[in-house]
Amino acid sequence: MTISTASTNKSDFNLEELNQKYETAHPREILAWSAENVPTGLVQTSAFNVDDIVITDILYRELKQQTPVIFLDTLFHFPQTLELVEKVKQLYNVNLKVYKNEDVDSREAFTAKYGEALWDKDIAKFHDVTKIEPLQRGLDELDTVAWITGRRRDQAPTRANMPIFELDKKGRLKINPLATWTRKETWDFVGEHKVIYNPLHDQGYPSIGDEPITTKVGEGESERDGRWRGSGKTECGIHI
Secondary structure, eight states: OOOOTTOOOGGGOOHHHHHHHHTTSOHHHHHHHHHHHOSSSEEEEOOOOHHHHHHHHIIIIISOOOOOEEEEOOSOBOHHHHHHHHHHHHHHTOOEEEEOOSSOOSHHHHHHHHOTTHHHHOHHHHHIIIIIHHHHHHHHHTTOSEEEOOOOGGGOGGGTTOOSEEEOTTSOEEEOTTTTOOHHHHHHHHHHHTOOOOGGGGGTOSSOOBGGGBOOOOTTOOTTTTBSTTTTOSOOSTTO
16 A cells, blocks of 8 residues: 555545554554644544543644644533533643534523524434534634544444544545444553543443433443433434
């Protein structure tokens, strides 16, 4: 495989070869490859769940990168999440890029524009105006060539066959460095390197999203069963 270290064209990436080569690699190796082969236009998207912060830790502490980190401020995050965003920003001096709905800047303004509890009335529209559109705007504004996610295969059945390297709908490289890791491996890394994380993870929330539509997970449930409970959804839409 021949890939220029200044590669910015999707046609330069041999996905099949990359996935075969890095299937058993440590996320550090995958992120190192990403930083070397996408020197400009590499972005991390983060909801500041534990897997996302592990990636930031590797990028910033181990690899000494200043990769832009996109955070989607839906206006409905838990207070603990917003506090964590600031702590991570300060600890790592993160190049944080916050994107949100352009028309509103508070929960009250959101309700005035879209009505009470939009997530109950039209969950797809709620995700579109709080996540999907802001993310695409952010990726476009940052001239993104490749973006990094914190998804793992064992998080949900919909992710069981997820590759490490793939292309999104716009042809950008999408990198899932933790794809092959288990939840245990993530937490082992957290313990070994003393990575900070959302205290809600210790209170029955393995996956943390918006406060009104995130519930605790019971014994025997999968990691993401607390997201959009009762809606039949398994993904918010940014990874579909």
